[in-house]
Amino acid sequence: MIINGKEISLKVKDEVKQEVERLNEHGKRVPTLAVILVGRNPASMTYVKNKEIGCRYVGIGSIKIEMSEQTTQEELLKQIYTLNADNTVDGILVQLPLPAHIDEKTVIEAIDPKKDVDGFHPVNIANLFLGKEGLLPCTPYGMMVMLESIGYDLEGKEVVVVGRSNIVGKPVALLALSKSATVTIAHSRTKNLKEVCQKADVLIAAVGVAKMFDDSYIKAGAVVLDVGMNRDENNKLCGDVDFEKCKNKAQAITPVPGGVGPMTIAMLLHNTLKAYKLRENIE
Template sequence: MKLINGKEISKKTKDAIKAEIEEIRKTGKRVPKLAVILVGDNPASQVYVRNKEKACTYVGMESLRINKDATLSEEELLKLIDELNHDDGVDGILVQLPLPKTIDEEKVLKAIAPEKDVDGFHPANIAKLFLNEEGFIPCTPYGMMVMLEEIGYDLDGKEVVVVGRSNIVGKPVALLALHHNATVTIAHSHTKNLQEVTSRADVLIAAIGKAKFFTADYVKEGAVVLDVGMNRDENGKLCGDVDFDDVKEKVSAITPVPGGVGPMTIAMLMKNTLLSYKRRVQ
């Protein structure tokens, strides 16, 4: 069993970005800049934003953090996004979710200029992903493709089962696998005989948010397992959607939780921001 180490792969990705930004700095040009808007005081959101700021510092990228009270109106937030859309010194705009219930998240995500939508959530970028055109790929699915590439796994002709159909992970990763010539099944809470479906997967992507749901019975012998889940077990310990200890002897490769897919998401955010900079400046 090979452990797919997200920390190591993300560091390798960030080191390559760091080297590229250092070369940009040497030319005297401005470096890429990511603007992050945080509305309210959600503790988990604050941790995510801090991790993004740390990654920016590590790669040598500028970061602009804009903190707003939960009382911020939707109109004020849209006005702020519009200002950042028109700021030539900002390459990526990210609004940390979730937002207060008084704000329409969909409207906010659509307000970000597609060319600065480094999260890859804007309908224009989703359409480009669907058409296999150049846009911004959502960071978590993008990270999973990089992980498979890093271990030398070719999806061509393989059977991929994605359990989860969110717009952020499930659907985009299914499209990416399809673009790599895989045969893709998207399963979900209404799928009949789920165990039978997942048991034929050469690659199982687990993204349902249920702690240790997938045991060895759900996994094909020699499969590659990518676990997107981030849950707490009965002891309060972080765990994925896959019962790691139960499946590890049966699979050929698997991502751990924590330290698997998670670190890749932020590395891909850095990569998308650099890509935005290059498209806009160079």
């Protein structure tokens, strides 16, 4: 089975759209997402454009704040504090990566945790760790929704996450653990990585190396979630998993593109609505 991220993400967006329409019908203001873009990184500009398109589709308000590459850290923090204090803004996202002279950690920590729709603030990560209500990181959250959409229950399953980033690897491991999976976090220093991966009922590849995982890494009938976004030898988009070699051995697998990627923006929109509802005390 190919897990179609485009179809699943559209379903999530349609659910958000219906809720926003209900808010409109009851005369309430709609949720609003503010995105800050520092500099002119082409990939970042594309991501921000896609977020704007997503907001338009679901009916969420969208504010784009463009700042120059030379923007100081203090100027960026001042802009964040302004948005923190704005009661008409429900979600704040600072597009990463930032220019080298700006400290990413300081910027993330400056965002009000209740408006942190990326789910990166230490308060939201702590809530995830403790199993408390909070805003979840979008890509890991999207992967859990993908598994639910194919009716896959993680309880008692062996999950191997290859990658230990704060954005994907660690949070998705915690989410799988919260579903009663047995979780192994592997990485570049893991000994006998292939053998570790071969034990996985669910293999999550998040290392950023094109086609690193071929069919020798997965056991027959495993579910494979590929977070990678790379370019192959022909400059075509590909994941960390060699899709053609693995698709017939896996029970279910995500393609690249069209797999995990579309889920990230869908969950961002979901998080913006959730942040709005939490702030407005709406069930």
